[in-house]
Amino acid sequence: SGINAEYGHNRLQVFILWYIDAASYIDDEDPCWNLYTLYERVTTGGETAYRSMGFLTAYSFYNYPCRTRQRISQVLVLPPYQGSGHGARILSTMYNHVSADPGIYDITVEDPSENFTRLRNFVDTVKCSKLTSFSPDKLKLGFTQVMAEEARTKYKITAIQSRKMYEILRLRATDNSYKIS
Secondary structure (H helix, E strand, O other), rough: OOOOOOHHHHHHHHHHHOOOOOOOOOOOOOEEEEEEEEEEEEEOOEEEEEEEEEEEEEEEEEEOEEEEEEEEEEEEHHHHOOOHHHHHHHHHHHHHHOOOOEEEEEEEEEOOEEEEEEEEHHHHHHHHHOOOHHHHHHOOOOOOOOHHHHHHHOEEEEHHHHHHHHHHHHHHHOOOOOOOO
16 A cells, blocks of 8 residues: 555666666566565654665566466665665565465576575575475485475475575585594
8 A cells, every 4th residue: 555566666677777787677568577575664753654675576487388487587675775684585575475376387587696596595495494305314315306396386496496405405414523534
């Protein structure tokens, strides 16, 4: 109520040209675009205002035979709000929204930057660590198709990404107290 997301995105979109390499505007008329906004609600003297903190855009692609695939295109958290977990929050919110839709097969990312890759790996590692198939005792048995399928069905994480999460969690589960004599 009181927030026009499309208007707000049009105003925020100019920042992607400053902060995202090779960025371009999205087609606001295309219904396949999904917009997730991050804002701060501030109340001063009884008046409520909203401060834009960032946004995430994702495009819905057809995935044979009868599903769609979400491709994350742009993620921007404005500089004053960076380093406080807001990127992880907006990405997790998008994952939670998409994961609830059985018509969506998985989530991919369009040309991720190194910073976004680290953010995605962090969010996906936290999510996968909660899955039964990624429990420490199962990690020691090696990566399985069961892991990939559980990550995809529960969180829409691709098989390649779930393999990366296995490697990260496997390293965490490894006993590093072993000394070579």
